[in-house]
Amino acid sequence: MNQSTPRSLLELSRDAFASTHALEREWLVTNGLGGFASGTVAQANTRRYHGLLVASLKPPVERVLMVAKLDAVAYYRGAHSELGANEFADGTLAPRGFKRLAAFRLDGTIPVWTYQLGDALLEQRIWMAQGRNTTYVTFTLHGGTEPLDLELTPLCTYRDYHSHARGGWQLAVEPGPRGCRIVAFEGARPFTLDIERGEFIAGGDWYWGFHHRVEAERGLDTQEDLFRPGVFRARLAAGETLAFVASAESEAAEPAAAALDRERRRQQALLEPLLASTPDWIRQLTLAADQFIVARADAQGARSGVP
Numbered sequence: 001m002n003q004s005t006p007r008s009l010l011e012l013s014r015d016a017f018a019s020t021h022a023l024e025r026e027w028l029v030t031n032g033l034g035g036f037a038s039g040t041v042a043q044a045n046t047r048r049y050h051g052l053l054v055a056s057l058k059p060p061v062e063r064v065l066m067v068a069k070l071d072a073v074a075y076y077r078g079a080h081s082e083l084g085a086n087e088f089a090d091g092t093l094a095p096r097g098f099k100r101l102a103a104f105r106l107d108g109t110i111p112v113w114t115y116q117l118g119d120a121l122l123e124q125r126i127w128m129a130q131g132r133n134t135t136y137v138t139f140t141l142h143g144g145t146e147p148l149d150l151e152l153t154p155l156c157t158y159r160d161y162h163s164h165a166r167g168g169w170q171l172a173v174e175p176g177p178r179g180c181r182i183v184a185f186e187g188a189r190p191f192t193l194d195i196e197r198g199e200f201i202a203g204g205d206w207y208w209g210f211h212h213r214v215e216a217e218r219g220l221d222t223q224e225d226l227f228r229p230g231v232f233r234a235r236l237a238a239g240e241t242l243a244f245v246a247s248a249e250s251e252a253a254e255p256a257a258a259a260l261d262r263e264r265r266r267q268q269a270l271l272e273p274l275l276a277s278t279p280d281w282i283r284q285l286t287l288a289a290d291q292f293i294v295a296r297a298d299a300q301g302a303r304s305g306v307p
Contacts, residue, residue, distance in 0.1 A: 010284065011105035017041045022085075022098040023213070026050075027111040029135075030291040031128040034060025037135045041113075042098040044085035045069060046214045048224070052126070052154075054161050055133035055248040057189055060294035063161040066184075066191045067154055067246045068210075068226050070137055072097075072124070075149040076117045083115055083122075089209040089223050108267040109287045110260075120144030120238070127263050129254065131295070134247040136256050141236040148236045152244055154193050155207060155226035158184030167206040167225030175202040179245075180229055191248040196256060198234025198242065 016025060022042035030036040034056030040046055045068060053067040071084035082095035102116040113124040121142040128135050141148050159165040172183040179194030180202065205228045215222045234242045243256030270290055271283055
Protein backbone atom coordinates (compact mmCIF):
# COMPACT_ATOMS: atom_id res chain seq x y z
CA MET A 1 0.00 0.00 0.00
CA ASN A 2 1.62 3.24 -1.12
CA GLN A 3 -0.82 5.69 0.42
CA SER A 4 -0.93 6.11 4.18
CA THR A 5 -3.88 6.90 6.39
CA PRO A 6 -3.61 10.52 7.63
CA ARG A 7 -2.47 10.12 11.22
CA SER A 8 -2.09 13.67 12.45
CA LEU A 9 -3.95 15.89 9.98
CA LEU A 10 -6.19 16.99 12.83
CA GLU A 11 -4.04 17.82 15.84
CA LEU A 12 -5.19 20.43 18.32
CA SER A 13 -2.92 23.03 19.85
CA ARG A 14 -2.65 23.01 23.63
CA ASP A 15 -4.81 26.12 24.06
CA ALA A 16 -7.69 24.14 22.47
CA PHE A 17 -7.82 21.64 25.33
CA ALA A 18 -5.88 22.99 28.32
CA SER A 19 -8.98 24.94 29.42
CA THR A 20 -12.74 24.51 29.22
CA HIS A 21 -12.37 24.90 25.43
CA ALA A 22 -11.91 21.12 25.59
CA LEU A 23 -15.64 20.89 26.35
CA GLU A 24 -16.41 22.49 22.96
CA ARG A 25 -14.31 20.08 20.85
CA GLU A 26 -16.12 16.86 19.95
CA TRP A 27 -15.16 13.49 18.47
CA LEU A 28 -17.17 10.68 16.84
CA VAL A 29 -16.52 7.08 15.84
CA THR A 30 -19.11 4.77 14.26
CA ASN A 31 -19.61 1.08 13.46
CA GLY A 32 -21.39 1.10 10.09
CA LEU A 33 -24.65 -0.08 11.68
CA GLY A 34 -25.96 3.16 13.12
CA GLY A 35 -24.16 2.64 16.43
CA PHE A 36 -21.53 5.08 17.60
CA ALA A 37 -19.37 6.49 20.36
CA SER A 38 -18.92 10.23 20.79
CA GLY A 39 -17.91 12.82 23.34
CA THR A 40 -15.68 15.81 23.96
CA VAL A 41 -11.91 16.15 24.06
CA ALA A 42 -12.32 16.90 27.78
CA GLN A 43 -14.12 13.52 28.13
CA ALA A 44 -17.04 15.23 29.84
CA ASN A 45 -20.38 14.54 28.15
CA THR A 46 -22.14 17.75 27.14
CA ARG A 47 -24.99 16.24 25.06
CA ARG A 48 -27.51 13.46 25.65
CA TYR A 49 -26.05 11.86 22.51
CA HIS A 50 -22.56 11.50 23.95
CA GLY A 51 -21.65 7.99 25.03
CA LEU A 52 -19.00 5.31 24.83
CA LEU A 53 -21.36 2.59 23.58
CA VAL A 54 -24.50 3.65 21.73
CA ALA A 55 -25.66 0.39 20.18
CA SER A 56 -27.99 0.12 17.18
CA LEU A 57 -30.21 -2.84 18.03
CA LYS A 58 -32.08 -2.85 14.72
CA PRO A 59 -29.58 -1.33 12.28
CA PRO A 60 -29.60 1.52 11.63
CA VAL A 61 -32.25 2.40 14.27
CA GLU A 62 -33.16 1.55 17.88
CA ARG A 63 -30.07 3.30 19.19
CA VAL A 64 -29.60 2.62 22.90
CA LEU A 65 -27.03 4.30 25.09
CA MET A 66 -25.55 1.62 27.36
CA VAL A 67 -22.17 2.95 28.48
CA ALA A 68 -22.03 6.71 28.90
CA LYS A 69 -18.34 7.04 29.66
CA LEU A 70 -15.19 5.55 31.16
CA ASP A 71 -13.39 7.60 33.81
CA ALA A 72 -9.69 6.80 34.30
CA VAL A 73 -7.38 7.47 37.24
CA ALA A 74 -3.62 6.93 36.85
CA TYR A 75 -1.37 6.22 39.84
CA TYR A 76 2.26 6.92 39.03
CA ARG A 77 5.31 7.57 41.22
CA GLY A 78 3.28 8.22 44.33
CA ALA A 79 0.80 10.62 42.71
CA HIS A 80 -2.67 10.03 41.32
CA SER A 81 -4.11 11.83 38.29
CA GLU A 82 -7.79 11.85 37.37
CA LEU A 83 -7.91 11.93 33.57
CA GLY A 84 -11.63 12.34 32.99
CA ALA A 85 -14.04 15.23 33.51
CA ASN A 86 -17.65 15.56 34.58
CA GLU A 87 -20.05 18.48 34.89
CA PHE A 88 -22.78 18.32 37.52
CA ALA A 89 -26.11 20.03 38.06
CA ASP A 90 -24.74 22.29 40.82
CA GLY A 91 -22.19 23.78 38.40
CA THR A 92 -19.23 21.70 39.58
CA LEU A 93 -16.77 20.67 36.87
CA ALA A 94 -14.57 17.93 38.32
CA PRO A 95 -12.18 16.42 37.79
CA ARG A 96 -10.39 18.43 35.11
CA GLY A 97 -8.19 15.80 33.55
CA PHE A 98 -7.93 17.78 30.32
CA LYS A 99 -5.35 19.98 32.10
CA ARG A 100 -2.96 17.01 31.91
CA LEU A 101 -3.38 16.63 28.15
CA ALA A 102 -0.16 17.05 26.20
CA ALA A 103 -1.75 16.36 22.80
CA PHE A 104 -4.95 15.39 21.03
CA ARG A 105 -5.07 14.14 17.44
CA LEU A 106 -6.83 11.78 15.06
CA ASP A 107 -5.27 8.51 13.91
CA GLY A 108 -7.37 8.25 10.75
CA THR A 109 -10.75 8.71 12.45
CA ILE A 110 -9.61 7.29 15.80
CA PRO A 111 -9.31 9.94 18.54
CA VAL A 112 -6.02 9.82 20.48
CA TRP A 113 -5.38 11.55 23.80
CA THR A 114 -1.83 11.87 25.19
CA TYR A 115 -1.51 12.67 28.89
CA GLN A 116 1.70 13.92 30.50
CA LEU A 117 2.28 12.19 33.84
CA GLY A 118 5.66 13.20 35.19
CA ASP A 119 8.31 11.57 32.99
CA ALA A 120 5.74 9.28 31.33
CA LEU A 121 3.17 9.67 28.58
CA LEU A 122 -0.13 7.77 28.65
CA GLU A 123 -1.87 7.43 25.28
CA GLN A 124 -5.59 6.64 25.01
CA ARG A 125 -7.51 5.55 21.88
CA ILE A 126 -11.20 4.89 21.22
CA TRP A 127 -12.72 3.11 18.21
CA MET A 128 -15.57 0.75 17.28
CA ALA A 129 -15.49 -2.56 15.46
CA GLN A 130 -17.00 -2.24 11.99
CA GLY A 131 -20.29 -4.11 11.83
CA ARG A 132 -20.38 -4.74 15.59
CA ASN A 133 -21.86 -2.91 18.57
CA THR A 134 -18.46 -3.05 20.25
CA THR A 135 -16.27 -0.20 21.50
CA TYR A 136 -12.58 -0.46 22.34
CA VAL A 137 -10.60 1.84 24.62
CA THR A 138 -6.85 1.29 24.92
CA PHE A 139 -4.23 2.85 27.17
CA THR A 140 -0.53 2.63 26.26
CA LEU A 141 2.31 3.73 28.52
CA HIS A 142 5.27 5.41 26.80
CA GLY A 143 8.49 6.03 28.69
CA GLY A 144 8.49 6.35 32.43
CA THR A 145 10.80 4.92 35.06
CA GLU A 146 8.18 2.96 37.06
CA PRO A 147 5.00 0.96 36.36
CA LEU A 148 1.71 2.85 36.22
CA ASP A 149 -1.49 1.64 37.88
CA LEU A 150 -4.81 2.38 36.18
CA GLU A 151 -8.28 2.40 37.71
CA LEU A 152 -11.15 2.54 35.23
CA THR A 153 -14.72 3.38 36.24
CA PRO A 154 -17.43 2.68 33.64
CA LEU A 155 -20.64 4.70 34.04
CA CYS A 156 -23.68 3.01 32.53
CA THR A 157 -27.37 3.41 31.80
CA TYR A 158 -29.88 1.94 29.35
CA ARG A 159 -31.95 4.46 27.43
CA ASP A 160 -32.99 5.66 24.01
CA TYR A 161 -30.32 8.04 22.82
CA HIS A 162 -32.86 10.88 22.46
CA SER A 163 -33.85 10.75 26.12
CA HIS A 164 -32.39 11.11 29.61
CA ALA A 165 -32.76 8.56 32.41
CA ARG A 166 -32.78 9.04 36.16
CA GLY A 167 -31.27 6.51 38.51
CA GLY A 168 -32.49 4.30 41.30
CA TRP A 169 -33.40 1.07 39.57
CA GLN A 170 -31.46 -2.16 40.03
CA LEU A 171 -29.32 -3.28 37.10
CA ALA A 172 -28.32 -6.96 37.23
CA VAL A 173 -24.52 -7.26 37.24
CA GLU A 174 -22.94 -10.69 36.72
CA PRO A 175 -19.22 -10.40 37.60
CA GLY A 176 -16.61 -12.41 35.73
CA PRO A 177 -12.83 -12.77 36.17
CA ARG A 178 -12.02 -9.64 34.15
CA GLY A 179 -15.35 -7.91 33.76
CA CYS A 180 -19.09 -8.25 33.97
CA ARG A 181 -22.31 -8.81 32.07
CA ILE A 182 -25.09 -6.30 32.66
CA VAL A 183 -28.82 -6.68 32.14
CA ALA A 184 -30.47 -3.33 32.84
CA PHE A 185 -33.98 -4.79 33.23
CA GLU A 186 -36.06 -7.69 31.96
CA GLY A 187 -36.11 -7.66 28.17
CA ALA A 188 -33.11 -5.33 27.81
CA ARG A 189 -30.22 -6.34 25.55
CA PRO A 190 -27.35 -7.61 27.75
CA PHE A 191 -23.99 -5.91 27.37
CA THR A 192 -20.53 -6.78 28.63
CA LEU A 193 -17.60 -4.80 30.03
CA ASP A 194 -14.16 -6.43 30.08
CA ILE A 195 -10.45 -5.74 30.19
CA GLU A 196 -7.93 -8.02 28.50
CA ARG A 197 -5.85 -8.27 31.69
CA GLY A 198 -6.15 -7.01 35.24
CA GLU A 199 -9.13 -7.39 37.55
CA PHE A 200 -12.72 -6.28 38.00
CA ILE A 201 -14.01 -5.35 41.46
CA ALA A 202 -17.81 -5.39 41.55
CA GLY A 203 -19.65 -2.69 43.47
CA GLY A 204 -22.88 -1.22 42.16
CA ASP A 205 -23.61 2.42 42.88
CA TRP A 206 -25.40 5.37 41.30
CA TYR A 207 -23.69 8.67 40.46
CA TRP A 208 -26.22 11.50 40.49
CA GLY A 209 -26.91 14.76 38.70
CA PHE A 210 -24.75 14.84 35.56
CA HIS A 211 -25.34 18.03 33.58
CA HIS A 212 -25.32 18.32 29.77
CA ARG A 213 -24.60 21.95 29.00
CA VAL A 214 -25.44 21.82 25.29
CA GLU A 215 -28.93 20.54 26.14
CA ALA A 216 -29.39 23.63 28.32
CA GLU A 217 -28.46 25.80 25.33
CA ARG A 218 -31.14 23.97 23.33
CA GLY A 219 -33.73 24.69 26.03
CA LEU A 220 -34.17 20.99 26.85
CA ASP A 221 -33.84 18.90 30.00
CA THR A 222 -30.21 18.56 30.99
CA GLN A 223 -29.71 16.00 33.75
CA GLU A 224 -29.19 12.28 34.09
CA ASP A 225 -27.83 9.74 36.58
CA LEU A 226 -25.34 7.00 35.76
CA PHE A 227 -24.66 3.58 37.26
CA ARG A 228 -21.22 2.28 38.25
CA PRO A 229 -21.18 -1.55 38.18
CA GLY A 230 -17.68 -1.68 39.67
CA VAL A 231 -14.10 -0.70 38.82
CA PHE A 232 -11.28 -2.20 36.75
CA ARG A 233 -7.65 -2.18 37.88
CA ALA A 234 -4.48 -3.06 36.02
CA ARG A 235 -0.76 -2.23 35.98
CA LEU A 236 1.18 -1.04 32.94
CA ALA A 237 4.91 -1.17 32.37
CA ALA A 238 6.57 1.03 29.75
CA GLY A 239 5.47 -0.04 26.28
CA GLU A 240 2.48 -2.06 27.48
CA THR A 241 -1.15 -1.57 26.41
CA LEU A 242 -4.32 -2.20 28.37
CA ALA A 243 -7.61 -2.69 26.49
CA PHE A 244 -11.14 -2.12 27.80
CA VAL A 245 -14.01 -3.49 25.69
CA ALA A 246 -17.72 -2.65 25.92
CA SER A 247 -19.99 -4.77 23.73
CA ALA A 248 -23.68 -5.49 23.12
CA GLU A 249 -22.83 -8.50 20.96
CA SER A 250 -23.36 -12.10 22.09
CA GLU A 251 -20.08 -13.27 20.54
CA ALA A 252 -16.74 -12.61 22.25
CA ALA A 253 -15.00 -9.50 20.97
CA GLU A 254 -11.87 -9.74 18.86
CA PRO A 255 -8.67 -8.90 20.79
CA ALA A 256 -7.96 -5.18 20.72
CA ALA A 257 -4.63 -5.37 18.86
CA ALA A 258 -6.20 -7.35 16.02
CA ALA A 259 -9.29 -5.10 16.02
CA LEU A 260 -7.15 -1.97 15.76
CA ASP A 261 -5.12 -3.44 12.89
CA ARG A 262 -8.34 -4.44 11.12
CA GLU A 263 -9.80 -0.94 11.47
CA ARG A 264 -6.61 0.74 10.21
CA ARG A 265 -6.52 -1.56 7.18
CA ARG A 266 -10.20 -0.85 6.49
CA GLN A 267 -9.58 2.89 6.56
CA GLN A 268 -6.51 2.45 4.37
CA ALA A 269 -8.60 0.60 1.78
CA LEU A 270 -11.01 3.53 1.63
CA LEU A 271 -8.16 5.81 0.61
CA GLU A 272 -6.50 3.59 -1.97
CA PRO A 273 -8.71 4.71 -4.91
CA LEU A 274 -7.55 8.31 -4.38
CA LEU A 275 -4.72 9.73 -6.42
CA ALA A 276 -1.33 10.13 -4.76
CA SER A 277 -1.67 13.89 -5.26
CA THR A 278 -4.96 14.08 -3.36
CA PRO A 279 -4.68 16.70 -0.58
CA ASP A 280 -4.68 15.47 3.01
CA TRP A 281 -7.88 17.34 3.81
CA ILE A 282 -9.75 15.39 1.14
CA ARG A 283 -8.37 12.13 2.53
CA GLN A 284 -9.61 13.08 5.98
CA LEU A 285 -12.99 14.13 4.56
CA THR A 286 -13.26 10.75 2.80
CA LEU A 287 -12.78 8.95 6.11
CA ALA A 288 -15.19 11.27 7.89
CA ALA A 289 -17.90 10.74 5.25
CA ASP A 290 -17.57 6.97 5.63
CA GLN A 291 -18.68 7.29 9.25
CA PHE A 292 -22.17 8.31 8.08
CA ILE A 293 -22.75 5.27 5.85
CA VAL A 294 -24.69 2.46 7.52
CA ALA A 295 -25.92 -1.04 6.72
CA ARG A 296 -29.65 -1.66 7.14
CA ALA A 297 -31.08 -5.01 8.24
CA ASP A 298 -33.63 -6.58 5.87
CA ALA A 299 -36.88 -8.20 6.99
CA GLN A 300 -35.09 -11.49 7.81
CA GLY A 301 -32.52 -9.68 9.96
CA ALA A 302 -29.66 -10.02 7.47
CA ARG A 303 -27.57 -6.90 6.94
CA SER A 304 -27.56 -5.27 3.54
CA GLY A 305 -26.09 -2.13 2.05
CA VAL A 306 -22.59 -0.82 2.63
CA PRO A 307 -20.68 -3.28 4.90
